[in-house]
Amino acid sequence: MIRIRSNYAPGGKMGDVEGRDGSAGQGELYRLACLAAEIGVWDWELSSGTISLCPLARKVLGLPSEGPICLADVRALTHPDDAVEMRAALDRALDPEIRSRESYVYRIRRGDSGDIRWLRANGVATFGKVEGRTQAVHYSGSIEDITEREHMRRALVESEARLRVALDAARMAVWELDIESDAVAPSVELNRLYRFPEDARPSANDFRSRYARGEAERLAQAGAEARRRGETQIQTAVRHAFPDGTERTFMLRAALAPADCTGRERAIGVVFDITDQARQEERVETLTHELRHRLKNMATLVAAIASQTWPRDDRYEGFVGRVRALAAATDLMFGNETRSATVQELLESVLKPFRTAHEPIDIHGPKLPVPEPAISGLAMAFHELATNAVKHGALSVPDGRVSVNWHHRPDDGALCLRWTERGGPPVSPPDQEGFGTQLLRRGALPPPNEVKLIFEPGGLVACICIRSERPV
Numbered sequence: 001m002i003r004i005r006s007n008y009a010p011g012g013k014m015g016d017v018e019g020r021d022g023s024a025g026q027g028e029l030y031r032l033a034c035l036a037a038e039i040g041v042w043d044w045e046l047s048s049g050t051i052s053l054c055p056l057a058r059k060v061l062g063l064p065s066e067g068p069i070c071l072a073d074v075r076a077l078t079h080p081d082d083a084v085e086m087r088a089a090l091d092r093a094l095d096p097e098i099r100s101r102e103s104y105v106y107r108i109r110r111g112d113s114g115d116i117r118w119l120r121a122n123g124v125a126t127f128g129k130v131e132g133r134t135q136a137v138h139y140s141g142s143i144e145d146i147t148e149r150e151h152m153r154r155a156l157v158e159s160e161a162r163l164r165v166a167l168d169a170a171r172m173a174v175w176e177l178d179i180e181s182d183a184v185a186p187s188v189e190l191n192r193l194y195r196f197p198e199d200a201r202p203s204a205n206d207f208r209s210r211y212a213r214g215e216a217e218r219l220a221q222a223g224a225e226a227r228r229r230g231e232t233q234i235q236t237a238v239r240h241a242f243p244d245g246t247e248r249t250f251m252l253r254a255a256l257a258p259a260d261c262t263g264r265e266r267a268i269g270v271v272f273d274i275t276d277q278a279r280q281e282e283r284v285e286t287l288t289h290e291l292r293h294r295l296k297n298m299a300t301l302v303a304a305i306a307s308q309t310w311p312r313d314d315r316y317e318g319f320v321g322r323v324r325a326l327a328a329a330t331d332l333m334f335g336n337e338t339r340s341a342t343v344q345e346l347l348e349s350v351l352k353p354f355r356t357a358h359e360p361i362d363i364h365g366p367k368l369p370v371p372e373p374a375i376s377g378l379a380m381a382f383h384e385l386a387t388n389a390v391k392h393g394a395l396s397v398p399d400g401r402v403s404v405n406w407h408h409r410p411d412d413g414a415l416c417l418r419w420t421e422r423g424g425p426p427v428s429p430p431d432q433e434g435f436g437t438q439l440l441r442r443g444a445l446p447p448p449n450e451v452k453l454i455f456e457p458g459g460l461v462a463c464i465c466i467r468s469e470r471p472v
Contacts, residue, residue, distance in 0.1 A: 037144075044071065044139040046094075047130075060119065060145050062110030079107035079116065093125050094136040105150065118150035119143055164189070172272035176257075177204060179265045193250070193271065195242060212239035212247065219252075232256040237278060238271075249278040299327035323353075341375055343368050343406050343417070350379050351404075354386040360395055361386075365406040368415060374466045378417075380444040381451070385419050385462055394424030394459050414450075415466040421459030429455045 040057025044050075051069045058065055061077055078086055085106070092100035103122045110117055123141030127134055173189035182204045184190070194210055196202050208216045215238050226234050233255045240248045254269030303320045310316040347363050355361050370378060382404075386395070394400030406417040421427075430437070440451050440462070450465040 040143045042141060042143060046136055046139065057143050060117075060143055061108065062112035062115075064111075073111075077108040077111055079109060082106040093123055094139065096127055096134045096136070099125060099127070105146070117145055118147045120146045172270055174270050175268070177267045179267060190271070193273065210240045210242060212241040215239055237274060248273060248275045250274065296327050299323050340372065341370050343370055343415070346370055346375065346379060347382060347404060350382045351386055354390060354395060360401055362401065362403040363405075365404075365417075366408075368406065368408060371415065371466055374415075374445070374449070377444040377449075378464070378466065381440050381464060382419070384439055384444070385460075389421055389424070389460070392425070393427065394421035397424055400424040400459075409465065412467070417464045417466075419460070419462040419464070421461070424459050426457055427455050427460055428457075 035056060038056065040060050041054045042057050043052045045052075049071045051071060051074060053061070053063070053069055055065060058069075061074065063069060063073065075083075086104065089100070089102060089104045092098045092102070101122070101124055103120060105118060105120050107116055107118055109115070121141060121143050123139050125136040126138040126140070128137040130137065171193065173187055173193045175187060175190050176185040177183070178185075184202070184204050184207060186201050188198045190207075191198050191200055191202065194202070194207055196206070211219075219236065219238065222236060223234055226232075233253070235251070235253045238250050238252050240250060242248065250271050251274045252269065252271045254267050257266040257268045259265060303323050306316060306320055306323070310319070343365060344363065344367065351361050351363070386402075389395040389400070389402060394402050400421065400423040403420045403422075404417065406415065408414070409416050437453065440453070445451050445464060445466070448467050450463070450467075452463040454461040454463070
């Protein structure tokens with residue numbers, strides 16, 4: 001049997017509670033538990049308006065450790081912006097018809113320092129008959145300082161809100177797939193992008209049903225091949241066909257996530273709409289194909305005009321040969337990049353129109369392949385360098401010379417090529433960057449590739465490094 005002397009002693013100290021055998025009773029155990037959890041306890045006697053606070057509760061509120069406390073003292077600490085909501089919560093707790101036991105979070109200004117702190121309070125009202133009417137006679141509960149947790153929670157909410165705005169602006173959604181169960185984690189942004197109701201929970205197959213014909217099989221094959229190669233990431237454009245007949249192209253990026261505590265294997269990634277970009281790339285590809293075709297036709301036409309104009313002597317054969325070499329270089333620059341080529345083969349093809357009988361261009365280096373994504377870009381770069389040399393540099397004078405050499409850079413495996421001009425007119429850095437320089441540095445060979453132009457007094461030097469591990 002438990003004998004309770006008093007719940008709280010005057011002055012804010014909890015009274016002693018013990019069992020008949022002298023051991024600690026339930027009240028003492030409760031006090032120790034609250035102390036360990038850094039939770040203060042209080043009791044409000046409504047008839048007198050006196051509030052009894054344990055020492056920890058006084059400390060949380062910044063009140064004196066001794067002396068009586070009344071309701072006005074505690075209410076004066078409540079932040080003005082939270083006072084109305086706090087009073088409404090209190091009214092619900094003390095209303096005999098409602099008897100709410102809700103937990104409420106609010107701010108105070110500490111009584112000692114004035115610092116703003118976030119508190120969580122829980123209370124339970126005790127009801128009794130007063131003059132024949134049922135009403136609250138005691139209101140008891142706990143109080144806890146949660147300032148640090150509340151700041152972290154609010155920072156997380158703000159971060160999520162900023163992320164949501166960024167995702168909406170980019171028409172992007174984050175997704176997560178449980179590979180074993182083939183279940184997609186619900187996401188408002190993902191539903192919106194795939195035109196499902198925002199509160200829907202579509203399955204993985206529901207999302208796949210939006211793919212254009214053949215895309216699901218292509219994605220599955222690409223994922224399987226990536227895993228066989230030991231890769232944990234994949235990036236690909238995916239064509240979609242929606243029920244209303246519209247077609248969109250999304251960029252899908254995914255990575256295998258570390259297994260969670262349950263050992264589940266997950267893929268996490270983002271998906272965003274690149275339809276406008278994809279359509280623009282298709283138009284550029286069409287125009288490039290048309291330009292390639294017309295340039296080849298023009299070279300054929302020029303050769304035909306030459307045959308009608310000049311006798312078929314050595315000068316004619318030399319001219320027509322250079323025109324055909326120029327057509328071959330053009331085809332290489334605008335052709336299919338799935339071919340393979342060595343550096344020597346590429347340079348021989350691109351520079352052939354600029355070479356003459358006295359061989360002003362010296363090409364030498366080891367037999368190395370050109371990374372396939374860089375073939376067209378590198379062909380364009382050397383065509384531009386040769387054209388510039390003919391117009392302004394070493395190839396514009398009879399005694400000028402050009403040398404090209406290459407090697408693999410040992411630290412990162414990049415393919416490095418060096419173009420060196422000598423014997424031409426003196427050169428100096430241009431006052432402004434022209435189209436040719438822009439083409440070299442950002443158009444044909446953009447980062448992460450490296451292009452450095454050095455305007456030495458004896459002639460231009462171009463250093464080009466192709467990173468084979470990343471696409472141009």
